[in-house]
Amino acid sequence: MKPFLDIVDPIHNFIRVYETELKIIDSPIFQRLRRIRQLSGAHLTYPSAQHSRFEHSLGVMHIAGQAANALKEKGLLNPDQIQNIRLAALLHDVGHGPFSHLFEEVLQEKRKISHEEMGKEIILKSEIGDILSKSGFDKKLITKLAFGDAKYRFVNEIISGSLSADMMDYLQRDGYFTGAEHAKIDHQRIIQSLDVYKGRLALDRSALYSFESMVLSRYQMFKAVYFHKTVRSAEVMMLESIRLADNQLNFTSLNLDEYVKMTDEFVVAQILSLPTYTDELKRAKQFAEDYQNRRLLKCIYEQLTNKKFTKTHENKIKQDIAKRSKVSINEIFVDTTTTSSLPLTPSKEKSKSIILVTEGTTKSIKEIPFSKIPVVSSIVGSMNIIRIYTPARYRKKVEIAAKSILGD
Secondary structure: OOOEEEEEEOOOEEEEEEHHHHHHHOOHHHHHHHHOEOOHHHHHOOOOOOOEHHHHHHHHHHHHHHHHHHHHHOOOOOHHHHHHHHHHHHOOOOOOOOOOHHHHHHHHHHHOOOHHHHHHHHHHHOHHHHHHHHOOOOHHHHHHHHOOOOOOHHHHHHHOOOOOHHHHHHHHHHHHHHOOHHHOOOHHHHHHOEEEEOOEEEEEHHHHHHHHHHHHHHHHHHHHHHOOHHHHHHHHHHHHHHHHHHHHHOHHHOOHHHHOOOOHHHHHHHHHOOOOOOHHHHHHHHHHHHHHOOOOOEEEEEEEEOOOOOHHHHHHHHHHHHHHHOOOHHHOEEEEEEEEOOOEOOOOOEOOEEEEEEOOOOOEEEEEEHHHOHHHHOOOOEEEEEEEEEOHHHHHHHHHHHHHHHOO
């Protein structure tokens, strides 16, 4: 038998997979990622965005392996560390629930649990942990590497952060499958230019333009794809459907064995099979049907803002619009999408600087604040958007009320 398998991939041409990685990939828990779309509801706006967390995870492992090899050639990592990093990158998304980040919103509300915490549970307490242990790997170490808790910060930054394998894969993959032209990045240049300084990932100054381009691509993808008003319409509907159905179906109080059975289609099927003896269940079922048949809510108001909205603010806006438009509060949806304009660090803090290395007669190393890099400084901050959605039949009334309350 060959000690590896080559998997054909449209982004990376071939992804080489080794024995332990293949055992993990072939496990039912990992195969479940095939049935969780990478971009949840985006396929209803971009029809080809059918790609899943499965192939993204393979891509992140591939790029993380290349980055680790580049650092090994500079004497900064050894072969055992490379294999650990590849396994951690492969498993970085294993804790995602159905509809990816969408389900995480409900999990956070109900149980204050993130997909990273579910991922830790899966690696440590499922057959995946058994595979790692039987193959001679430390499952606790792999868990720390996968979720940003490794001893050395630069190792965490290979998998997540502003120079991460995660971002280098999802930008290219999401761009390819949506057809968006914003995600063209020179990830090979960035990988070959990686270095380490004081435990942090650094970059050769010659690759700064490639880094700027990648950060800008991410910003554009959020505006054009991830926060697209119609993409968010589908997600607002599915979010509401899951929330309304949760008391009956207990999506967020399941044990680990039940959690790993949940996929996009499983959740939709469960909601569609609900009895309708309460208004809550009736509405949950209707939202799921409308989502499935692409009968989406209409966006009647949209504004870029510097404000951050709490649930209290959102509820007050809903109440005011309902009162003024004389439309039921249940037919008005306030969506306040927000993200950092720049990628977060592995510890979920805002990235503030990059370390640049200049090779020459003498090696020069400088930490440059993003505010001093013109292209990057232009987008520093948060991307906050408030949108109001309603069914088509209430469009005009709600639009007039929203504009009078929130400003035209």
